[in-house]
Amino acid sequence: MSTAARVRILVAAIAALTAVAVAYTLHAAGRTDARDKARPGGPAVVKGTFDLTGRQRILFRNMAWGPQRDHLASVPLDGTGGARTTMPLTCYKFHAAGGTGVCVQARRGPVNTFSVLILDSRLRELRRYAAGGGPSRTRVSPSGRMVAWTVFVSGDSYAGVNFSTRTAIVDTRTWTLHRNMEEFRVIKDGRPYRSVDVNFWGVTFADDDLFYATMATKGKTYLVRGNVSTRTVRTLKENAECPSVSPDGTRVAFKHRVKGDRSALPWRLHVLDLRTMKETATAETRPLDDQVGWLDDRTLMYAIPAEYESDQYRVPADGTGSPALLMKAAQVPAVLR
Template sequence: MNRRPLLAAIGILALLAGAVTYVVHARNAATADASENAVPVVTGQPMRLDGRTLYFRNLAPGPDTGKLAAVPVADPATARRVGDLHCDRFAAAHGTAICLRLKPGSLPPVTDLIVLDANLRELHRDTLPGTPSRARVSPDGRFVNWTLFVTGDSYAATGFSTRTGLYEVRTGRLVKSVEELAVFVNGKRYYASDVNFWGITFAADGNRFYLTMASKGKTYLIEADLRAYRGTAIAENVECPSLSPDGRRIAYKQKVSSGIWRLAVLDLTTHRISHPPETRSIDDQPVWQNNTTLLYPIHNPDNTTDIWSTGLGTPPKLLIPKATTPSLS
């Protein structure tokens, strides 16, 4: 019997088996790597404002990028639920939500402002000029507010212009811009042609609110009364304020240099300024998870964004990767 053909056949089969084994191993390794790097997502589940959920804009690569996503506040590491709602900015409180969505291809840019109920069903819609920048809902759910860039594309841009407005959910009253707010600086009514407002945050009573006013190279924290429609500058170098749930502190971004801001906290009683142990630049309006913990997005050098949290005296930690625009409701 000639053994050479048999040995050759055995050798070929061995090579084939080895090749199959290699391919299977490579596929399994690739799957393992993909699973390790993938963000777990659950789709097709209803979303509701239940007071126990952290909402955010999903930035994980894939077909659900840009959609509204949610995780339980008590377990943010769980698989994120992703809905069908696309929002560039989102905020919610007390059964009311606001979704800002840039209209694709619009020149000049325009934004759809969508007011939603507790089941995220549309209650009202307006289309306003500008690019989405900030959004908030008053703690009582009565007002939604927003800031849009009208010229320029960031707060670091030279000559940017913003429009900040309010919508009262119960009455349907729309204030497209708060530019008529009477503001007093150092006891005198302030007038200037370059005034910009942004970043409204409401107190629990639904009347008192805070916002940033910029003019002549300075930024001021304005404490305002909605019914009286007047405000007073109470601090400088304050941008994108966020009032703590107990109404005692304002978290904000404090400008350090051009395009660089540090997370800061102002005590409204003592006017003492402190800095949580977050040293990276913060370019957004922080969110209070409770009276001692802040949430905020960090933009990474690789052009990704993650949501982080920090206590007033405890180190920052990664909360949700590939996400932005956190909101608790």
């Protein structure tokens, strides 16, 4: 074959590949445009302003398709099914309490990077930290002083075994940063414990010192109680993940891994009475993967996979009643009490 013929074939091949690339780009753009448009029948979304000084409201990540998807949103506690107000602030993970907020933001690129923003009561940035991994859980103590966040160092799900996490805690009064809870002293079954495979995640604060969290080691998970001041945690119970302490501090809700369940979400929602150590299964029997919240001292709220990625449901914490839809297309809600 002559050199000229080879050149013609090469040019034709490049042209064909270019046409395919352009067609795919236009197709992807079309899908993105369609995704960004509000979907008929979805939650009503309006632009507005709000902050952390209000009461009797829920703030959350809006998951409804449209220009405000992923924006921070707000609804009144007595109007969770109505129109939601959104602000330009985008948060992949969010929590707030006591006039302090924590927002994990994503910077998209060939490799996504995440930043942890500490916000004041007006949702203005106070400090920013590199997340160092994919975001998982965030929590603020009731007073707003302490903030915790967990990231995946490897893996992106708690369902398997091939993951590693790192949990940090910061004091917003002194800005003392505990970069890795794995440096805390562990008391397991009453004895000092050390292992290179220890992981922590899902911190929930009872106050500015006392907290609960998940510890994993040797293929098992434990509910642990810890103190920031002494940098110490103690195991309380096996098979408990992503705890959430009640507003009155007497109970902890958590995910209980169901033996023999090989599904992607092998957990059921339970509540532990910290005074009696009695465990109660809730009326929610669907599998879930969430660090649940408390609407009040009697009611839990949590995410269930749905059309918009997840909807929020509520259920009594004492095992009675039945699950009920709280709001559609919402994630990581925080109640302003």
